[in-house]
Amino acid sequence: xxxxxxxxxxxxxxxxxxxxxxxxxxxxxxxxxxxxxxxxxxxxxxxxxxxxxxxxxxxxxxxxxxxxxxxxxxxxxxxxxxxxxxxxxxxxxxxxxxxxxxxxxxxxxxxxxxxxxxxxxxxxxxxxxxxxxxxxxxxxxxxxxxxxxxxxxxxxxxxxxxxxxxxxxxxxxxxxxxxxxxxxxxxxxxxxxxxxxxxxxxxxxxxxxxxxxxxxxxxxxxxxxxxxxxxxxxxxxxxxxxxxxxxxxxxxxxxxxxxxxxxxxxxxxxxxxxxxxxxxxxxxxxxxxxxxxxxxxxxxxxxxxxxxxxxxxxxxxxxxxxxxxxxxxxxxxxxxxxxxxxxxxxxxxxxxxxxxxxxxxxxxxxxxxxxxxxxxxxxxxxxxxxxxxxxxxxxxxxxxxxxxxxxxxxxxxxxxxxxxxxxxxxxxxxxxxxxxxxxxxxxxxxxxxxx
Amino acid sequence: xxxxxxxxxxxxxxxxxxxxxxxxxxxxxxxxxxxxxxxxxxxxxxxxxxxxxxxxxxxxxxxxxxxxxxxxxxxxxxxxxxxxxxxxxxxxxxxxxxxxxxxxxxxxxxxxxxxxxxxxxxxxxxxxxxxxxxxxxxxxxxxxxxxxxxxxxxxxxxxxxxxxxxx
Numbered sequence: 001x002x003x004x005x006x007x008x009x010x011x012x013x014x015x016x017x018x019x020x021x022x023x024x025x026x027x028x029x030x031x032x033x034x035x036x037x038x039x040x041x042x043x044x045x046x047x048x049x050x051x052x053x054x055x056x057x058x059x060x061x062x063x064x065x066x067x068x069x070x071x072x073x074x075x076x077x078x079x080x081x082x083x084x085x086x087x088x089x090x091x092x093x094x095x096x097x098x099x100x101x102x103x104x105x106x107x108x109x110x111x112x113x114x115x116x117x118x119x120x121x122x123x124x125x126x127x128x129x130x131x132x133x134x135x136x137x138x139x140x141x142x143x144x145x146x147x148x149x150x151x152x153x154x155x156x157x158x159x160x161x162x163x164x165x166x167x168x169x170x171x172x173x174x175x176x177x178x179x180x181x182x183x184x185x186x187x188x189x190x191x192x193x194x195x196x197x198x199x200x201x202x203x204x205x206x207x208x209x210x211x212x213x214x215x216x217x218x219x220x221x222x223x224x225x226x227x228x229x230x231x232x233x234x235x236x237x238x239x240x241x242x243x244x245x246x247x248x249x250x251x252x253x254x255x256x257x258x259x260x261x262x263x264x265x266x267x268x269x270x271x272x273x274x275x276x277x278x279x280x281x282x283x284x285x286x287x288x289x290x291x292x293x294x295x296x297x298x299x300x301x302x303x304x305x306x307x308x309x310x311x312x313x314x315x316x317x318x319x320x321x322x323x324x325x326x327x328x329x330x331x332x333x334x335x336x337x338x339x340x341x342x343x344x345x346x347x348x349x350x351x352x353x354x355x356x357x358x359x360x361x362x363x364x365x366x367x368x369x370x371x372x373x374x375x376x377x378x379x380x381x382x383x384x385x386x387x388x389x390x391x392x393x394x395x396x397x398x399x400x401x402x403x404x405x406x407x408x409x410x411x412x413x414x415x416x417x418x419x420x421x422x423x424x425x426x427x428x429x430x431x432x433x434x435x436x437x438x439x440x441x442x443x444x445x446x447x448x449x450x451x
Numbered sequence: 452x453x454x455x456x457x458x459x460x461x462x463x464x465x466x467x468x469x470x471x472x473x474x475x476x477x478x479x480x481x482x483x484x485x486x487x488x489x490x491x492x493x494x495x496x497x498x499x500x501x502x503x504x505x506x507x508x509x510x511x512x513x514x515x516x517x518x519x520x521x522x523x524x525x526x527x528x529x530x531x532x533x534x535x536x537x538x539x540x541x542x543x544x545x546x547x548x549x550x551x552x553x554x555x556x557x558x559x560x561x562x563x564x565x566x567x568x569x570x571x572x573x574x575x576x577x578x579x580x581x582x583x584x585x586x587x588x589x590x591x592x593x594x595x596x597x598x599x600x601x602x603x604x605x606x607x608x609x610x611x612x613x614x615x616x617x618x
Binding site for chain 1: 483487500527579
């Protein structure tokens with residue numbers, strides 16, 4: 001395994017910023033076209049009204065809320081994983097953290113957009129903000145939707161800062177390696193960074209505090225998103241298990257998203273010397289653990305409902321197990337449980353390709369899971385008069401596809417202006433403290449340490 | 452600005468230069484150290500370590516929690532609503548607002564402390580060499596007393612692999 005020198009680290013990681021190939025423009029055009037199509041669909045919905053969506057009584061929550069929950073879940077990839085790995089001082093985190101933190105920020109932004117899309121009249125979004133008015137809407141701090149506002153904004157602010165702070169030294173590197181206008185821009189972004197011991201120490205202390213603060217915030221965000229459901233008297237929603245179940249699912253899908261992003265970056269930015277198979281293997285193991293945890297929660301939820309034998313809940317239960325939603329349900333089980341268990345459980349399959357295949361499965365499975373939590377219960381509530389069906393319409397499908405394209409677009413643009421792997425952290429990993437070097441064994445040669 | 456500094460390929464030689472400067476009578480606070488990564492394994496990488504950042508983070512958290520409590524309690528009592536038979540001021544849901552605001556306060560206080568204590572003060576200092584980015588460690592003295600420059604150059608140039616510059 002090669003250990004790149006410091007000048008080479010600079011050159012390799014700054015190459016995407018300083019050189020632009022035709023592929024970059026192609027990707028921007030491709031993802032931009034999808035995003036544009038999504039915007040057209042959204043504006044059509046605003047112009048023609050909500051009637052062009054499939055949302056109608058009694059199923060008022062469909063694709064949009066599914067996407068909201070899904071993207072907030074994906075956002076758990078970054079900050080949470082990065083914070084945990086930082087706190088336990090896992091050396092192999094160094095090339096991974098920024099890739100992950102970026103996912104968090106963009107996924108949160110996309111996720112937070114869905115309540116606006118779902119409003120139908122986004123210009124009235126300020127009604128969600130806590131401000132005094134005669135409508136008496138805002139002081140209702142007993143509503144989970146108001147909790148969402150606080151939780152998502154705190155997490156987004158924290159995640160943006162958690163991403164930006166360790167970028168400051170890397171902005172200084174770009175400043176030193178560039179000329180002209182680019183040098184001026186990056187010079188301003190570097191905030192006068194020089195690399196004094198005081199600056200390094202303050203930065204590391206700040207990252208430590210942020211890591212400690214951001215973990216409970218991340219857990220709270222998805223717990224609060226789960227409260228949007230579990231606080232409502234809807235069959236199979238009103239359950240205490242939703243908090244941890246949602247958090248486990250969020251981390252699960254987040255890891256899958258991170259693995260896919262890392263594999264794409266490795267391939268297209270030629271980062272083979274930085275993103276090693278061992279990084280994928282370690283994340284694959286984490287994904288396996290989260291997959292087992294997810295399976296445990298699903299089993300719990302289903303078994304308790306089954307034993308409760310409450311008619312309204314059983315109606316939803318059988319809808320998903322063997323009636324109209326059964327194909328989606330069993331696809332979800334295969335994607336979220338069987339596929340990761342086989343591919344990540346058997347060491348021979350725990351390759352980069354295996355991890356990516358399992359991750360795509362998990363992404364599909366977790367989106368289906370969110371859909372199956374949201375839609376079937378709303379179509380089979382306690383009284384038969386409130387039974388109904390939901391069929392997503394082209395506008396909703398276009399907007400959903402556009403958000404995936406938007407994620408890719410934002411990621412590509414970010415990788416164009418910021419080193420996607422933290423340069424200084426990578427360099428710090430190349431020079432570990434002597435006290436951290438364990439004695440050499442046959443299984444663990446010293447050369448493996450910096451991973 | 453006048454300055455004399457050496458660029459060193461590794462931590463050991465930088466530490467030697469640092470020690471020699473101090474032995475030559477230069478006060479620790481007058482020595483400038485710059486590196487492309489944290490160098491906490493060496494003495495020169497542990498300058499200015501004392502910080503109030505943890506306390507400021509706690510203070511920010513306390514302020515955030517108070518703000519959360521104030522926001523929830525004042526508004527709920529000012530615009531009383533009956534929600535599901537809960538009390539007008541209900542502790543359980545308000546704890547969520549207070550928690551989020553606590554964390555928000557702690558995070559913003561941490562970042563504010565970092566900016567104020569480590570980034571803003573450095574704007575007036577100018578000694579820098581882009582070779583630091585390439586992995587070199589800079590040890591130097593800004594605005595040295597007149598006549599001391601040749602001695603400083605000798606001191607900084609003695610460790611192995613050193614390159615001394617005067618600006």
